[in-house]
Amino acid sequence: MTVTEERTETTTPPDRPRRRRALAAALVIALAAGGVLALAERQRETAPSANRALVDTAATTKVVGDVSNALIKIFSYTPGDLAASEKAAAEVLSGKAAQQYRTLFAEVRRQAPAQKLTLTTRVVRAGVHRLDGGTAHLLVFLDQVSTRNGKPAGGTSAAQLAVTAHLTGGQWRIVDIRSS
Structure with a gap:
């Protein structure tokens, strides 16, 4: 089969x-x-248009002005009036920058009166490289002149700072300062 x-x-x-x-x-x-x-x-x-520093001149001018004025106030002092710099710092600094300043200024407070040291700070140039929302990132160039007993104590020193600021209540407050 x-x-x-x-x-x-x-x-x-x-x-x-x-x-x-x-x-x-x-x-x-x-x-x-x-x-x-x-x-x-x-x-x-x-996109570049997302960076307001490139398109909003009024906001850029405001942040440069506020930050420049703040840096001049907090990094200028006389041995007889250190409190003015500390008061200015309390008004314009917050966060990490405020803590950094307190640490730095404790040393200034300790040495400036005995050394009769006066420091005058001038902003040479400041530019905003990023501005978005309420945060600004700046690069600031400073000149600082120190005098001791009214006499030059070392000429002019230059400094370059990377600064981050936040807009709070219509005023820019510095939240981070780094030496560049």
Whole structure:
């Protein structure tokens, strides 16, 4: 007796591979479109127009003025009136910058009266390299002249500071100062 095997082949309709290719293509297009949209959003956020320092002259002028005036007040002192610098610091500094200043000024308070040291600070140039929302990042160049007993004590010293400030109640307060 001969056994006859019957073969059954599963056949895929001819349109099934086309559907898979079309679905795969649609998925690739959707992923690519999502990536393009995400990239466009990121570029918009980092575009030069997102940096108000480049487009808002009034805000840039205000932050440069407030920060420059603050630095002059806190880094200028006479041995007879150290309290004025400390009072100014309490008004214009906060956060990390306030703590840094207290640490630095404790040494000044200890030495300035005995040395009869006067320090006069002048902002030579200040520029805002980033301004977004209520935060500004500046680069500030200072000249400082020290006198002892009214006589020059070492000429003019230059300093370069990286400053971060936050807008609080319409006034820019310095929150971080780093020597550059």
